[in-house]
Amino acid sequence: MANEAFVVLAYAVALIFAGGLAYRVWQYATTPVPLKIPTTPAPVTRAGAAARMLREVALFESLFRSNKWTWLFGWVFHVSLALVVLRHLRYVLEPVPLLVQLIQPLGVLAGFTMVGALLALWARRLLVPRVRVISGPSDHLMLALLVAIGASGLAMTYVARTDIVAVKAFWLGLVHVDWQPLPTDPALLVHLGLVAVLALIFPFSKLLHGVGVWFSPSRNQADDARERRHTSPAGLAPAVREG
Amino acid sequence: MAGDDNIIDRANGDPLECPALAPGVMASSKPYVAAPAHQEALGFPGQLVEGWQEKAIARLGELLESSRALRVYLDSCVKCGACTDKCQFFLGSGDPNNMPVARQDLLRKVYRRYFTLAGKLTPSLVGAEDLTEQVLEEWFSYFHQCSQCRRCSLFCPYGIDTAEISMAARDIMDTIGKGQKYSNEIIGKVFKIGNNLGLPPKALKATLQGLEEEIEEETGVAVRLPLDEPGAEILLVTPSADFFASPHMEGLIGYAKVLHESGISWTFSSHASEAANFGMFIGSTDNMRNVALRIRKAAEDLGVKRLVFGECGHAWRVAYNFLDTLAGPFDFLDPKYPRPQHICEFTWDLIKAGRLTFDKSKNDQIRLTFHDSCNVARASRMGDEPGGQFEIPRAILRATCNHFYDMAPETIRESTLCCGGGGGLLTDELMDVRIKGAQPRMRALRAVADEHGVTHMAAICAICKAQFSKILPKYGFDMEAIVSVHQMVSNAIVLSGSRTGDASDEDDAPDGEHDGGPAAQKEGSGDE
Numbered sequence: 001m002a003n004e005a006f007v008v009l010a011y012a013v014a015l016i017f018a019g020g021l022a023y024r025v026w027q028y029a030t031t032p033v034p035l036k037i038p039t040t041p042a043p044v045t046r047a048g049a050a051a052r053m054l055r056e057v058a059l060f061e062s063l064f065r066s067n068k069w070t071w072l073f074g075w076v077f078h079v080s081l082a083l084v085v086l087r088h089l090r091y092v093l094e095p096v097p098l099l100v101q102l103i104q105p106l107g108v109l110a111g112f113t114m115v116g117a118l119l120a121l122w123a124r125r126l127l128v129p130r131v132r133v134i135s136g137p138s139d140h141l142m143l144a145l146l147v148a149i150g151a152s153g154l155a156m157t158y159v160a161r162t163d164i165v166a167v168k169a170f171w172l173g174l175v176h177v178d179w180q181p182l183p184t185d186p187a188l189l190v191h192l193g194l195v196a197v198l199a200l201i202f203p204f205s206k207l208l209h210g211v212g213v214w215f216s217p218s219r220n221q222a223d224d225a226r227e228r229r230h231t232s233p234a235g236l237a238p239a240v241r242e243g
Numbered sequence: 244m245a246g247d248d249n250i251i252d253r254a255n256g257d258p259l260e261c262p263a264l265a266p267g268v269m270a271s272s273k274p275y276v277a278a279p280a281h282q283e284a285l286g287f288p289g290q291l292v293e294g295w296q297e298k299a300i301a302r303l304g305e306l307l308e309s310s311r312a313l314r315v316y317l318d319s320c321v322k323c324g325a326c327t328d329k330c331q332f333f334l335g336s337g338d339p340n341n342m343p344v345a346r347q348d349l350l351r352k353v354y355r356r357y358f359t360l361a362g363k364l365t366p367s368l369v370g371a372e373d374l375t376e377q378v379l380e381e382w383f384s385y386f387h388q389c390s391q392c393r394r395c396s397l398f399c400p401y402g403i404d405t406a407e408i409s410m411a412a413r414d415i416m417d418t419i420g421k422g423q424k425y426s427n428e429i430i431g432k433v434f435k436i437g438n439n440l441g442l443p444p445k446a447l448k449a450t451l452q453g454l455e456e457e458i459e460e461e462t463g464v465a466v467r468l469p470l471d472e473p474g475a476e477i478l479l480v481t482p483s484a485d486f487f488a489s490p491h492m493e494g495l496i497g498y499a500k501v502l503h504e505s506g507i508s509w510t511f512s513s514h515a516s517e518a519a520n521f522g523m524f525i526g527s528t529d530n531m532r533n534v535a536l537r538i539r540k541a542a543e544d545l546g547v548k549r550l551v552f553g554e555c556g557h558a559w560r561v562a563y564n565f566l567d568t569l570a571g572p573f574d575f576l577d578p579k580y581p582r583p584q585h586i587c588e589f590t591w592d593l594i595k596a597g598r599l600t601f602d603k604s605k606n607d608q609i610r611l612t613f614h615d616s617c618n619v620a621r622a623s624r625m626g627d628e629p630g631g632q633f634e635i636p637r638a639i640l641r642a643t644c645n646h647f648y649d650m651a652p653e654t655i656r657e658s659t660l661c662c663g664g665g666g667g668l669l670t671d672e673l674m675d676v677r678i679k680g681a682q683p684r685m686r687a688l689r690a691v692a693d694e695h696g697v698t699h700m701a702a703i704c705a706i707c708k709a710q711f712s713k714i715l716p717k718y719g720f721d722m723e724a725i726v727s728v729h730q731m732v733s734n735a736i737v738l739s740g741s742r743t744g745d746a747s748d749e750d751d752a753p754d755g756e757h758d759g760g761p762a763a764q765k766e767g768s769g770d771e
Contacts, residue, residue: 027314028311028314028315031307031308031309031310031311031314032309032310032311033310033311033312034309034310034528034568035528035564035565035568035569036564036565036568037312037404037407037564037622039393039396039397039402039404039621039622040620040621040622040623040624040629040632040657041624041629041630041632041633041657042624042629043629044624044627044628044629056400056402060400062325062397062398062399062400062402063323063325063398063400065397065398066325066326066329066398066399066400067324067325067398070323070324070325074323074400124324125322125324128324129264130261130264130324130327130328130339130342131322131323131324131327133264133266133339133345134322134324134327134339134342134344134345134348135322136322136368136369136370137367137368137369137370138361138368138369138370139321139322141368201361204359204360204361205361205369206318206319206320206321206322208318208319209318209319209320209321209401212315212318212319212401213319213400213401213402215311215315216312216315216316216319216401216402216403217311217312217315217402218312218393218396218402218403218404219401219402223624223629225563225564225565225567225568226563226567226581226582226583229567229568229571229572230567230568231568232568
């Protein structure tokens with residue numbers, strides 16, 4: 001009975017996460033951009049703008065310019081999270097891809113650096129007065145959520161080992177619609193429950209910045225207003241719009 | 244008097260020093276509310292309308308549908324704090340609501356309350372708030388303490404631009420009848436008379452004639468400042484402050500001398516005797532378009548081939564980035580030249596081609612620095628390369644002046660600080676904000692004055708010039724320490740006719756310029 005609930009829950013969360021994300025992407029993509037507003041100096045070609053976007057997403061270029069500590073903790077957290085997520089693919093893919101096998105040691109290490117960086121970011125949020133005043137309950141709760149996910153994950157390896165073979169069977173069962181029982185040890189349930197919460201709020205909270213950054217006109221536009229006329233229904237004169 | 248001494252003391256210190264938080268110290272700073280006549284001339288209700296809450300929320304909904312930037316920026320902020328110490332109005336005042344993220348949150352909390360699931364279900368958890376009268380007052384206060392300079396946007400990991408948010412908030416306030424007097428009254432004057440100052444064509448004509456006489460008296464050369472001359476090659480559109488204020492007018496004389504030397508015919512337009520477009524400040528695309536369309540009409544009516552803009556920061560942003568979208572296509576202009584072109588690009592092209600002669604010693608009494616104006620620095624470009632907006636004005640200054648020293652690197656170029664008066668703040672009732680917002684720039688200037696004996700600061704923005712004329716004395720500098728870039732050009736330029744023994748290829752008004760000549764082609768920067 002409990003296992004059927006887990007199965008339903010897993011499908012529901014996946015559906016809401018993917019559907020919510022798709023909806024937000026669609027919403028951003030279909031909202032017009034009335035004017036050219038790249039923050040300059042900006043690349044003058046579209047390829048250049050794409051490179052700027054990639055640097056921004058991969059290296060947090062602007063944050064580096066702004067504040068080295070926030071950059072360090074923020075970048076380490078995100079890279080660690082990416083490694084941890086990649087590492088987790090071994091629990092849902094059979095056979096395990098070579099890349100996922102190769103990053104396994106890094107992924108294990110990343111579990112610790114992720115939690116460490118999160119705690120450092122949280123400390124900053126609590127200790128720097130001007131960051132403290134802009135932090136609301138949800139900002140702290142999201143950090144708490146991420147720390148708890150990381151800590152419960154580490155606990156499954158280092159405190160109370162989970163039957164990971166059974167867990168993988170559960171996930172593969174979901175993928176192949178051949179449902180298997182999920183082990184019910186507390187660390188695993190806490191870990192998966194919190195991940196479910198994270199996935200549910202992701203499309204509808206500030207966590208969406210991971211999608212939003214790609215759509216930020218000040219970053220993704222090329223500085224080519226004089227070379228290439230920018231047209232958008234919202235910016236054009238009514239006569240031109242209708243003509 | 245004691246207050247003024249206090250301000251002078253504030254000119255000493257690290258320009259970017261983060262102040263202690265002083266919650267609410269700027270809450271009482273508010274601009275005058277626009278009178279019904281000022282509102283209605285722009286198509287806004289005369290005063291706060293019945294049911295303004297619903298109307299404001301509906302307007303926010305419309306803006307969210309029409310601007311991806313607004314939607315993405317309201318959603319994406321993670322409160323990382325990267326922007327918190329970047330706004331000059333925060334650095335100068337310590338009021339946490341002047342931290343860009345907090346300023347954005349004034350609108351974001353309303354967005355969350357009415358447009359997001361979490362804000363509807365658990366408002367206190369996600370900082371969502373009802374739009375109350377108190378929130379509206381906060382908007383009116385703090386969205387008029389943002390000069391839309393985009394400094395925060397430079398440092399934000401998502402490029403969130405508080406300018407876009409304050410524009411949206413001002414648009415919402417206009418839509419419900421609570422506009423800002425300064426900006427709206429000025430836009431009304433543009434529609435009615437043709438420029439921000441309300442200078443009628445006759446007075447403009449007289450001013451230009453007076454300037455022609457002045458230049459001839461001084462140089463012995465008949466440099467023209469033509470108005471409404473059909474068939475001219477170039478339409479020069481310049482902020483109307485250039486027609487009467489100082490140091491703007493000295494810059495205007497500089498443009499005229501350069502254009503004279505180029506041999507290319509040009510004209511001002513009384514219909515578009517204003518480069519500024521305050522429609523941008525109030526975030527109203529419709530008003531911005533209507534103001535922009537005047538320039539298109541003037542260019543078409545006069546049959547010009549080129550469009551050149553004078554020294555004005557936000558006007559250059561609108562011209563460079565928005566004009567083609569709002570009022571284009573400008574296919575009737577000569578595609579060999581940038582459409583539009585900045586006067587600094589025009590002058591620099593002539594200098595590069597060796598067509599201007601300077602006596603730099605004429606500026607030897609001046610030890611100069613350069614204030615990058617925010618809308619030029621972070622919202623536009625000059626020349627063909629990114630960052631040309633920093634290099635070209637400096638190259639002009641170095642060509643015309645022997646003593647040039649930049650301010651601290653973290654306060655110039657793309658990291659430049661606002662003068663404190665941009666974005667519709669250049670009005671007396673906001674003087675406290677303007678003084679505080681100028682503090683980081685005044686500190687950077689104090690440092691180069693102490694270190695290098697810098698006496699003057701050049702700028703390419705009418706608002707910067709007007710703001711600094713007022714603010715410099717308060718920080719213990721000379722009011723005339725602010726100069727126009729083309730004022731330096733004007734001081735140093737050697738006009739062809741005034742030189743003895745030089746070829747007499749230049750005698751009077753360049754009238755027979757039908758082809759613009761090979762000279763004109765040589766100096767175009769085009770798209771090479």
